[in-house]
Amino acid sequence: MSESQLFEMAIELAARLPAEVLDIVARAVEESPSACSPMARTRVSQDVPHPYYRDIANDFLDRWRGLAPDLPSREAAMVLRVAGMAEQTHRKKQAVELVWTGPVANAGPFRRTEQAILQVLDSAQQRITLVSYAVYRIPHIGQALVSAARRGVQINVVVETPNRIEGQGEYDTLQALGADVGACAAVYYWPEEKRAVADGGKVSILHVKCVVADGRCLFLSSANLTEYAFSINMELGMLVTGGPLPAQVEEQFDRLIGNSVLVRV
Numbered sequence: 001m002s003e004s005q006l007f008e009m010a011i012e013l014a015a016r017l018p019a020e021v022l023d024i025v026a027r028a029v030e031e032s033p034s035a036c037s038p039m040a041r042t043r044v045s046q047d048v049p050h051p052y053y054r055d056i057a058n059d060f061l062d063r064w065r066g067l068a069p070d071l072p073s074r075e076a077a078m079v080l081r082v083a084g085m086a087e088q089t090h091r092k093k094q095a096v097e098l099v100w101t102g103p104v105a106n107a108g109p110f111r112r113t114e115q116a117i118l119q120v121l122d123s124a125q126q127r128i129t130l131v132s133y134a135v136y137r138i139p140h141i142g143q144a145l146v147s148a149a150r151r152g153v154q155i156n157v158v159v160e161t162p163n164r165i166e167g168q169g170e171y172d173t174l175q176a177l178g179a180d181v182g183a184c185a186a187v188y189y190w191p192e193e194k195r196a197v198a199d200g201g202k203v204s205i206l207h208v209k210c211v212v213a214d215g216r217c218l219f220l221s222s223a224n225l226t227e228y229a230f231s232i233n234m235e236l237g238m239l240v241t242g243g244p245l246p247a248q249v250e251e252q253f254d255r256l257i258g259n260s261v262l263v264r265v
Contacts, residue, residue, distance in 0.1 A: 006068045006076070010083035013060045015214060016126050017053055018251050022084045024048055025057045030077035035065040040073075050258045052154070091216065094243025099221060102234030113223045114230040116239045117211055118144050124153045124213035129253050130225075131158040131208045135176040137227035142178040149184035157187045158253060158262055160206045188262040209237075215247035 014022055028043035040061050048054045064076055071079075100110035111119075121128060121144040128148055149155055157177065177187070195204045211219045221237025223229035240246060256262045 006064060006071065007079050007083065009060055009063050009067070010079045011086065012126075013056060013080070014083040014087035015216075016056055018215075018247065019084060019088060021048055021050075021053050021057070022080060025060070026077045026080040026084070029061070029064070029080060030073055032073045034073060035061075035069045035071065035076070050254055052254070091242060091244055091247060094245070095241045097239040097241075099219065099237040099239050100235070101223065101230060102236075111239060112230075113221060113235050113237060114140060116219050116221075116237065117141060117225075119239070120211045120213045120217045120219045121145060121148055123217050124148050125151075126153060126214045127212075127250070128153055128155045129158070129210075129212040129250050130155070131206075131210050131253065132225040133160045133205065133207050133209060134224035134226050135159060136225070137176070138225050138230075139178075141225060142181045146180045146184055155181075155185035156253065156257065157181070157185045158206070158208075159187065159189055161189050161192075187265040188257060189265055190261065191263050194261055194263075210249060212246050212250045212253075215250045217241050218246035218249055220249075 013025070017025070024047050025040075025044060028040040028047070031043070032040035041058055044054055044057045044061070048057055060080075064071070068076070097116075098110050099113055099116040101113040118140060121130075121141070128145070130145070145155055145157075159177075177185075190206045192203060197203050209221050209224055218240040219237060220240070221235060223233065223235035223237060229235050253262070
């Protein structure tokens, strides 16, 4: 086992953590007497509030102890910081494409909605955050989510409510996702008691439609995850690769889950 392997692990960690959380981990490592000391793990447990981030940070600490136990704390922290700088440079390189479903106006080729979503899902190696107001008849999306889960991707799905009325029919969102997706994903919703209410009694709704993969690729659109949004509706969105926006969206939903604004079904 070598220090080069630890650096590879640090690069992976930097890709999965927000920059501020990576800095907390680096400081915890730097202040630890050695790889075998429990101090860094204690600091991470105290200072990193989100359980997902704590788990992967602690996994890195375990790997430091297992791969390079003789590497001094200061040097291990430097490995993390260099990996973080490399990741930030990578994230600053941003590409944006328009995504369209609807009448063709001969204005140039646009990526289609379902195609863009599938690209984001298929690119994921670590995490997927998928948010939609409505979900109905999306077999290809369901298959892509199950495939991602099979390769070890953690999946968070956020829906308007477990039961949603769409158009003329009422259906169960979890049923629309499919049993296989429900079994491999953590599904969250926004409880009514946590929502704002207008003067007339109107309760706020979760109207976001987006998909994020690994904090690097973001699809943001008017389109719900429905058959009609992928086929006959007029829908416009953006596919963003790189830059800070994908990670910011991912972190926003992480905070909502961590603060129990969104609750697991």
